[in-house]
Amino acid sequence: MPSNLSKELYSAVEAGGEEQATQAYMAIRRGARDAANEPIQPKVAPFIDTKRCSGCGRCVAACPERIITLETENHRKHAIITEPQQCSNCGACVTACPIEAISSVPFSP
Numbered sequence: 307m308p309s310n311l312s313k314e315l316y317s318a319v320e321a322g323g324e325e326q327a328t329q330a331y332m333a334i335r336r337g338a339r340d341a342a343n344e345p346i347q348p349k350v351a352p353f354i355d356t357k358r359c360s361g362c363g364r365c366v367a368a369c370p371e372r373i374i375t376l377e378t379e380n381h382r383k384h385a386i387i388t389e390p391q392q393c394s395n396c397g398a399c400v401t402a403c404p405i406e407a408i409s410s411v412p413f414s415p
């Protein structure tokens with residue numbers, strides 16, 4: 307017999323596929339985290355395409371966790387995420403980027 311968590315995920319997959327299951331998983335984990343007063347531990351942070359990045363710094367300014375910085379490589383700047391484990395998965399960096407150099411925000415377990 308699956309756990310309550312598994313049952314909710316199975317239902318979400320049946321209803322809407324992977325995206326819906328991801329959202330359901332996030333909501334469940336957030337509830338568990340709030341109850342335990344523990345921080346979210348994301349699996350991964352958003353992906354920055356450093357070749358595409360123009361180094362404008364908008365994502366750096368937008369990140370509430372202050373975990374994005376600019377790095378110079380081969381005489382050009384690009385953004386990097388310094389502490390992906392601290393990412394709160396807010397999506398602000400994705401929204402801030404004017405050239406879509408930051409791709410989708412993965413879910414937090």
Ligand code: SF4
Nearest residue numbers: 369393394396397399
């Ligand atoms: S998703 Fe939010 S917390 Fe994570 S790197 Fe982007 S702006 Fe920062």
Ligand code: SF4
Nearest residue numbers: 359360362363365403
């Ligand atoms: S907002 Fe986009 S282009 Fe600007 S530094 Fe961040 S990733 Fe690079």
